[in-house]
Amino acid sequence: MNMKIIVAKDEKEIGCLAADIYEQLIASKPDCVLGLATGSSPLPLYAELVKRCDEGRIDFSAVRSVNLDEYRGLAPEHPQSYRRFMQENLFDKINIKRENTFVPDGLAEDADAACRAYEDNITSLGGIDLQLLGIGHDGHIGFNEPDDDFPLTTHVVTLTEMTREANERFFSCLDEVPHEAVTMGIGTVMAAKKIIMIVTGAGKADILRQLKYGEVRPELPASVLHLHPDVTVFCDEAAYSKC
Numbered sequence: 001m002n003m004k005i006i007v008a009k010d011e012k013e014i015g016c017l018a019a020d021i022y023e024q025l026i027a028s029k030p031d032c033v034l035g036l037a038t039g040s041s042p043l044p045l046y047a048e049l050v051k052r053c054d055e056g057r058i059d060f061s062a063v064r065s066v067n068l069d070e071y072r073g074l075a076p077e078h079p080q081s082y083r084r085f086m087q088e089n090l091f092d093k094i095n096i097k098r099e100n101t102f103v104p105d106g107l108a109e110d111a112d113a114a115c116r117a118y119e120d121n122i123t124s125l126g127g128i129d130l131q132l133l134g135i136g137h138d139g140h141i142g143f144n145e146p147d148d149d150f151p152l153t154t155h156v157v158t159l160t161e162m163t164r165e166a167n168e169r170f171f172s173c174l175d176e177v178p179h180e181a182v183t184m185g186i187g188t189v190m191a192a193k194k195i196i197m198i199v200t201g202a203g204k205a206d207i208l209r210q211l212k213y214g215e216v217r218p219e220l221p222a223s224v225l226h227l228h229p230d231v232t233v234f235c236d237e238a239a240y241s242k243c
């Protein structure tokens with residue numbers, strides 16, 4: 001198995017260990033392309049990246065970034081949009097240039113054309129050097145939900161009720177959670193040169209166990225990562241407790 005699993009004592013340690021990888025990558029390739037994620041899992045890492053930028057240890061001025069996904073129907077300034085999440089938790093706090101940050105357009109009228117353009121942009125940036133992932137309780141990565149096959153490229157998805165309910169905590173009620181999203185495909189993620197996944201909390205213990213021991217199958221989208229040559233999973237003891 002290629003997938004490396006590192007069990008840290010808590011989220012702060014995960015943030016530091018993962019930030020070391022970013023610090024090294026950006027020092028060796030200042031204009032690298034970072035694939036970024038939203039949700040709770042990346043927050044300790046983003047806090048540590050902000051700290052290291054403040055301390056002058058990481059310079060994001062030439063870094064480019066592409067985000068995994070965005071809700072359909074939410075404007076960039078909507079409080080629950082992923083663009084807004086990225087601005088508030090990372091971009092506004094580091095010296096990355098706004099024009100170098102890309103998040104799928106949740107309002108595009110021609111969604112399929114926008115998805116193709118998003119893929120083309122990733123290609124023209126030179127591909128993703130380091131992709132960050134969380135994992136959903138059903139094994140989704142990005143918003144690639146359990147399915148009969150692995151979707152290859154950026155596309156529109158219908159969110160499962162499980163995923164909508166898991167994200168309800170960010171909205172005032174379930175009705176407000178969008179039903180659709182735009183997400184990078186599994187192929188887009190797998191084309192990244194290196195992948196980091198962060199998994200924290202007892203609530204992720206079952207899915208981490210399934211990921212660790214499960215076969216590669218589209219009903220567990222994250223299982224595809226077993227086929228990637230360079231994946232590191234950072235988890236805390238609670239998430240690892242059933243492994």
Ligand code: F6R
Nearest residue numbers: 037038039040041134135136142
């Ligand atoms: C976020 C994303 C999702 C989350 C996953 C876990 O951009 O693509 O796949 O990584 O839903 O979410 P958290 O980290 O909130 O548990």
